[in-house]
Amino acid sequence: MERKKIAIIVAGGSGTRMQSAVPKQFLDLAGRPVLYYTITAFAQAYPDMEIVLVLPENHISQANHLLQSLENLPAITIVKGGETRFHSVKNGLQQVKDNAVVFVHDGVRPLVSPALIRSCYEAALSHGSAIPAIDMKDSIREVSGDKNMAVNRDRFRIIQTPQTFLSELILPAFELPYDPLFTDEATVVERLGKQIYLVEGEESNLKITKPLDLVLAKAFLNCDGL
Template sequence: MKKYAVIVAGGSGLRMGTAVPKQFLDLQGKPVLWHTLTSFLDAFPDLEIILVLPQAHVETGLDIIHSTYDPQRIWITTGGETRFHSVKNGLDHIHHHSVVFVHDGVRCLVTPELIRKCYEAALEKGNATPAIAAVDTIRIETVSGNEMVDRNKVRIIQTPQTFYSDIIKAAFEQDYDSDFTDEASVVERLGVKIHLVEGESTNLKITRPLDILIAEKILEEREME
């Protein structure tokens, strides 16, 4: 079956406190985004990548693509006003029945193994979203203050969120809603049951300067295995 990855890389770098958007920051001598693209290229030899970037950063994106070992499998489209609109722009380029991965461009430590796990689960269930258990105590705010919830029932959601193309493309025909915080929430609005698979604790999202240091250490340890 055909496979596409829509990789959304629209970050600005504000929380990183840098002038360079976080997807282009250096990580072991390569941009963060290069590591993300390489993991998907490694996962399947027939997977094609649709990279969604802000218009202002298309040239930088092209340079990164051409530095990968298989640039012919990657092409660029531009993003929209929100993540929802950016993902929709990427999905508009998919015209075959396929399995579609949607991934945060700054989750650069995702492994090919997790990508393949999501693919197999999506083939069976129609969709797959990686998630990990919460390890901290969780409290939620209520009208009367706050209260603790059972962390054993809490899951922290990751990407790649993976779907049959007909499911996710139909979901993104809906009007935008601010409650759509990820692709699973969009698909769920159609009444589709979301299936979770075990994610990876190392599949972190580069958001703050500390994350770069953690990512460097994880990559160093992987090289020693």
């Protein structure tokens, strides 16, 4: 059964860790702003995708100017962000009026593929949620005070976005009071006792937070011939 599709793209980062005055989502990546690739992936995944872009208030005019200068972008609703990610997503969810599949994605994960977006959509229809995850490759240790111990990395996964849900799961969850333990959308939905379903993520679906991440993203783009 086809469902309305709404992508809430949260782009609230600054350029601090990038050592840049330019917010991360507006940094140049192979001649286009990071945010361009993020938006384009969702538009390519489904022609009827509705996009809600959540930005800090002081970035909205910059975003409007930038988006108007780009070609072949879909219609985008821009919403003011909140104090935390939870509040920013909650503001974006106010645009969800009907039963829908809702994607919540980091604006600075520009290399998400349309294939992964479609995979999340199909899994959310079947399971109610779809959270991309990849295996851990490094050894990890648990640190407690001045002690540490090895743990089995096979028991852990690295979580990505788009975190994808049926609207009837995510909307009630975001009526909960804010809790600092809400680190992503899955932890909010989980608080209502809902099971979280993991799907296979992508190594290239990296989050750009540091200068090296931008270098890696350019390398992935070159490999894909984009």
